[in-house]
Amino acid sequence: MNSIREDHHEVRLVRHPDGGLRESDLEVVGAPMPVMRPGCVLVRTTHLSIDAAVRLRLDPVSPPGYLPAFAPGDVLAGLAVGVVVESDAAGFAPGDVVQHAQGYRTFAVVDPSDAALGGAGSLTLLDPALAPPEVHLGLLGGTGLTAWAGLHAVAAIRPDDTVWVSAAAGAVGSVAAQLARLHGCRVIGSAGGPEKAAHLVDRLGLAAGVDRRGDLAAAMAAAAPDGIDVYFDNVGGDHLRVALDLMRPFGRIALCGAIDGYDDGAAATPDNLFLATSKNLTLRGFRAGAFADRFDEARAELAALWRSGDLELELAVHHGLDAAPRAIVDLLAGRNTGKCVVTLDA
Amino acid sequence: MNSIREDHHEVRLVRHPDGGLRESDLEVVGAPMPVMRPGCVLVRTTHLSIDAAVRLRLDPVSPPGYLPAFAPGDVLAGLAVGVVVESDAAGFAPGDVVQHAQGYRTFAVVDPSDAALGGAGSLTLLDPALAPPEVHLGLLGGTGLTAWAGLHAVAAIRPDDTVWVSAAAGAVGSVAAQLARLHGCRVIGSAGGPEKAAHLVDRLGLAAGVDRRGDLAAAMAAAAPDGIDVYFDNVGGDHLRVALDLMRPFGRIALCGAIDGYDDGAAATPDNLFLATSKNLTLRGFRAGAFADRFDEARAELAALWRSGDLELELAVHHGLDAAPRAIVDLLAGRNTGKCVVTLDA
Incomplete structure (x- = not known):
C-alpha cells in the first residue's frame, strides 16, 4: 500500500x-x-x-x-x-x-x-x-440557516407566538428553539428522554421540555394548554399529528424534516390532515437553499447572537x-x- | 295538526x-x-x-x-x-x-x-x-367565493401554472377549474366516471379530464407529463398523495375539502408528505370565511365573468x-x- x-x-x-x-x-x-x-x-x-x-x-x-x-x-x-x-x-x-x-x-x-x-x-x-x-x-452553515429560514422565512414567527420545536435537542432543533425564544416566543421543545427534556429547559431556557417517549399528545396538551401557533417539525409522523390537533386557527407548520420516517422509508402519516382546512393552517415544506437570497441577513443575525453569548x-x-x-x-x-x-x- | x-x-x-x-x-x-x-x-x-x-x-x-x-x-x-x-x-x-x-x-x-x-x-x-x-x-355565495379564495388568496395562481382541480364536476370544483382556465392556466380536472371526465373538457373547456375511478396516478401523470404547480384539493386521501408525487418544486396545494373522508371519519392519508420538504411545497388549508375582506373583489370578478357568459x-x-x-x-x-x-x- x-x-x-x-x-x-x-x-x-x-x-x-x-x-x-x-x-x-x-x-x-x-x-x-x-x-x-x-x-x-x-x-x-x-x-x-x-x-x-x-x-x-x-x-x-x-x-x-x-x-x-x-x-x-x-x-x-x-x-x-x-x-x-x-x-x-x-x-x-x-x-x-x-x-x-x-x-x-x-x-x-x-x-x-x-x-x-x-x-x-x-x-x-x-x-x-x-x-x-x-x-x-x-450556526452559520446549513444547520443555523435551516433553523433561521424555517422560523422567519417559512413560519414567519411573531413574538407573541407559542412555538413547538421537535427534536429540540438536535442540531437544527436546538438552534431553532433558541432563536424563537430570543425572538420573544413562548417555546416548547420536545426530545427523546427525560434528561434531554430537562436539558431543554435548564440549558436552552425553553418554557417547557417534553419527553417524546411518553404520551406525547398528553404532555404537549399540558405544556400548551392554549394550543400552539407554530410547529417547527423535525420529526413528522405522530409528532405532526399531535401538532395538527394542537394548532390554533391560522397556525403555521414548517416541515423541516421527518426523521421518524428516514429509516422506515415513510413516516407514519397523520390521519387528521383535514384539520388544516377546518383551522386554516399552512404546512410548508422547505429546504434552506430555497432562501439563499436571505443567507447574508441570516448569518449576520446568527453570528451576532453567537458572539454575544445569547445563542448557544x-x-x-x-x-x-x-x-x-x-x-x-x-x-x-x-x-x-x-x-x-x-x-x-x- | x-x-x-x-x-x-x-x-x-x-x-x-x-x-x-x-x-x-x-x-x-x-x-x-x-x-x-x-x-x-x-x-x-x-x-x-x-x-x-x-x-x-x-x-x-x-x-x-x-x-x-x-x-x-x-x-x-x-x-x-x-x-x-x-x-x-x-x-x-x-x-x-x-x-x-x-x-x-x-x-x-x-x-x-x-x-x-x-x-x-x-x-x-x-x-x-x-x-x-x-x-x-x-357563484356569488360560498361556492364561488371558496373557489376564488382557494385559487387567488391561497394558491396564488399565475397564468403559466399547470393546475389540477379534483372533484372538478362538483360545485366548488367546476367554478375553480373554469376560473383557473380563464386566468390563463392549463387546467386538468378529475371527476368520477368517463362521462364526467369528458364533460370537463367538452363543457368546461379544460385541457384534460381524468376519470378518478381508473388508475388515478397513471392518468394524472399522462395528463400532466411535466408535473403540476397548483393542486386545488376537494378530495384528500389518494388524490392528495398523487398530487404530492406530481408537484413541481415550490408548488402550492389549496386544501379546500376532503370529501373522501367525510363519510369515514378520516380520509386515507398520504404516505408521501415528506415530498413537501424535499420539493419546497406549501399545503394551505382554508375556509372562504378567512378571506371575507376580499369578498367584494371576488364577487365583482365572479359576477362579471358570469354576466359575460365566460363562466358557466x-x-x-x-x-x-x-x-x-x-x-x-x-x-x-x-x-x-x-x-x-x-x-x-x-
Missing part, C-alpha cells in the same frame, strides 16, 4: 440499508488521492458535518426533488470545512479555510461553479477569525473519519445532543 | 350516521312556526344550498375549528336564499331577498348580528336584478324540502354535477 492510499480515506456506501441504518452498511476505506482538475480547488477536510438528511440518499431512490441517491460503492457527500491545499480557481489560495459539500473524504476536489445542496453547499470562503469551523458548519451552539464532536459511520447511526437513533461534527485534523 | 305545523317544515338529524350517510339518518318533519325575536328577521326560504361540508357536522364531534356538530333532533343549517316576511331589523323589509345560514327549514328567524359560517353566512341583502338566487348561492354555473336542482336528504346523500356519493340547490318555492 503506497503512502497516498494511506493518506486519503473515504466513507462509502456498502449496501442500501434494510430498514434501520447499521454501521456495516458503510465502510471507511483508503483510496487513491483525488485528481486535481482545471478550475478546481483541492481541499483537505478538517471538519465534517453529520446531518440526518444524508439518510435520505442511502435508499435505492431518494425522495423526488431531493439530491440523488447513492449507489453501493459511492462516496457519501455532506457539508464540510477544510483547508485549501492547491487551487486553480480565482479567489481561493492554499491555506484558505473553506466550506464545501464534498464531505466524508479526507481530500476533495471541488469545482467552485458547482452549487450542490441547493445553494448551501457551494464552495465558500470562511473567515476563521469570525468563528471556529464548528460554528461555521453549525451545542456540539457532539467525534474524532477521525473512522467515527463517521457510528456518528450517523447514533444521530438517527436519537443518541445525540446538538450539532454533530466529525473532526479530521491530522 | 294545525295549519301552522303544516306550513313549516325542517330537516332534522335522526341519528349520527354509522359510516356512510343514509337518507334515514335524516327526517323532514312539520314543526311549530319559528317565533320572531326582537331585532331579527323572519325569512321564508326559497333556495337551499346543499354542500358536502354539512357532513362534517353530522358525526358526534365535528373537526376542531369547524362549526359544532349537530345532535340528534337538531335542525340542520346551511346557506340559503329567502324572502323577508317580517322584519324588526334596520335595513331589511318584507319582500327583500336575502341570504342566510339557517337553511334546511321553511321559515327561519335570523339575527343579522350573528355571523355564522365564518362570515359567508351573515344575513345579506341580495340584488335579485343582479342574478337569480341560484347564482347568488353558487352548472346546477343540479332538486324540488321541495323533502328532496334535501336524498340530495345530500347523492352529493356525497358523487352522483351530482355542478352546484346542488333545493328549491322551496311554494
Whole structure:
C-alpha cells in the first residue's frame, strides 16, 4: 500500500440499508488521492458535518426533488470545512479555510461553479477569525440557516407566538428553539428522554421540555394548554399529528424534516390532515437553499447572537473519519445532543 | 295538526350516521312556526344550498375549528336564499331577498348580528336584478367565493401554472377549474366516471379530464407529463398523495375539502408528505370565511365573468324540502354535477 492510499480515506456506501441504518452498511476505506482538475480547488477536510438528511440518499431512490441517491460503492457527500491545499480557481489560495459539500473524504476536489445542496453547499470562503469551523458548519452553515429560514422565512414567527420545536435537542432543533425564544416566543421543545427534556429547559431556557417517549399528545396538551401557533417539525409522523390537533386557527407548520420516517422509508402519516382546512393552517415544506437570497441577513443575525453569548451552539464532536459511520447511526437513533461534527485534523 | 305545523317544515338529524350517510339518518318533519325575536328577521326560504361540508357536522364531534356538530333532533343549517316576511331589523323589509345560514327549514328567524359560517353566512341583502338566487348561492355565495379564495388568496395562481382541480364536476370544483382556465392556466380536472371526465373538457373547456375511478396516478401523470404547480384539493386521501408525487418544486396545494373522508371519519392519508420538504411545497388549508375582506373583489370578478357568459354555473336542482336528504346523500356519493340547490318555492 503506497503512502497516498494511506493518506486519503473515504466513507462509502456498502449496501442500501434494510430498514434501520447499521454501521456495516458503510465502510471507511483508503483510496487513491483525488485528481486535481482545471478550475478546481483541492481541499483537505478538517471538519465534517453529520446531518440526518444524508439518510435520505442511502435508499435505492431518494425522495423526488431531493439530491440523488447513492449507489453501493459511492462516496457519501455532506457539508464540510477544510483547508485549501492547491487551487486553480480565482479567489481561493492554499491555506484558505473553506466550506464545501464534498464531505466524508479526507481530500476533495471541488469545482467552485458547482452549487450542490441547493445553494448551501457551494464552495465558500470562511473567515476563521469570525468563528471556529464548528460554528461555521453549525450556526452559520446549513444547520443555523435551516433553523433561521424555517422560523422567519417559512413560519414567519411573531413574538407573541407559542412555538413547538421537535427534536429540540438536535442540531437544527436546538438552534431553532433558541432563536424563537430570543425572538420573544413562548417555546416548547420536545426530545427523546427525560434528561434531554430537562436539558431543554435548564440549558436552552425553553418554557417547557417534553419527553417524546411518553404520551406525547398528553404532555404537549399540558405544556400548551392554549394550543400552539407554530410547529417547527423535525420529526413528522405522530409528532405532526399531535401538532395538527394542537394548532390554533391560522397556525403555521414548517416541515423541516421527518426523521421518524428516514429509516422506515415513510413516516407514519397523520390521519387528521383535514384539520388544516377546518383551522386554516399552512404546512410548508422547505429546504434552506430555497432562501439563499436571505443567507447574508441570516448569518449576520446568527453570528451576532453567537458572539454575544445569547445563542448557544451545542456540539457532539467525534474524532477521525473512522467515527463517521457510528456518528450517523447514533444521530438517527436519537443518541445525540446538538450539532454533530466529525473532526479530521491530522 | 294545525295549519301552522303544516306550513313549516325542517330537516332534522335522526341519528349520527354509522359510516356512510343514509337518507334515514335524516327526517323532514312539520314543526311549530319559528317565533320572531326582537331585532331579527323572519325569512321564508326559497333556495337551499346543499354542500358536502354539512357532513362534517353530522358525526358526534365535528373537526376542531369547524362549526359544532349537530345532535340528534337538531335542525340542520346551511346557506340559503329567502324572502323577508317580517322584519324588526334596520335595513331589511318584507319582500327583500336575502341570504342566510339557517337553511334546511321553511321559515327561519335570523339575527343579522350573528355571523355564522365564518362570515359567508351573515344575513345579506341580495340584488335579485343582479342574478337569480341560484347564482347568488353558487357563484356569488360560498361556492364561488371558496373557489376564488382557494385559487387567488391561497394558491396564488399565475397564468403559466399547470393546475389540477379534483372533484372538478362538483360545485366548488367546476367554478375553480373554469376560473383557473380563464386566468390563463392549463387546467386538468378529475371527476368520477368517463362521462364526467369528458364533460370537463367538452363543457368546461379544460385541457384534460381524468376519470378518478381508473388508475388515478397513471392518468394524472399522462395528463400532466411535466408535473403540476397548483393542486386545488376537494378530495384528500389518494388524490392528495398523487398530487404530492406530481408537484413541481415550490408548488402550492389549496386544501379546500376532503370529501373522501367525510363519510369515514378520516380520509386515507398520504404516505408521501415528506415530498413537501424535499420539493419546497406549501399545503394551505382554508375556509372562504378567512378571506371575507376580499369578498367584494371576488364577487365583482365572479359576477362579471358570469354576466359575460365566460363562466358557466352548472346546477343540479332538486324540488321541495323533502328532496334535501336524498340530495345530500347523492352529493356525497358523487352522483351530482355542478352546484346542488333545493328549491322551496311554494
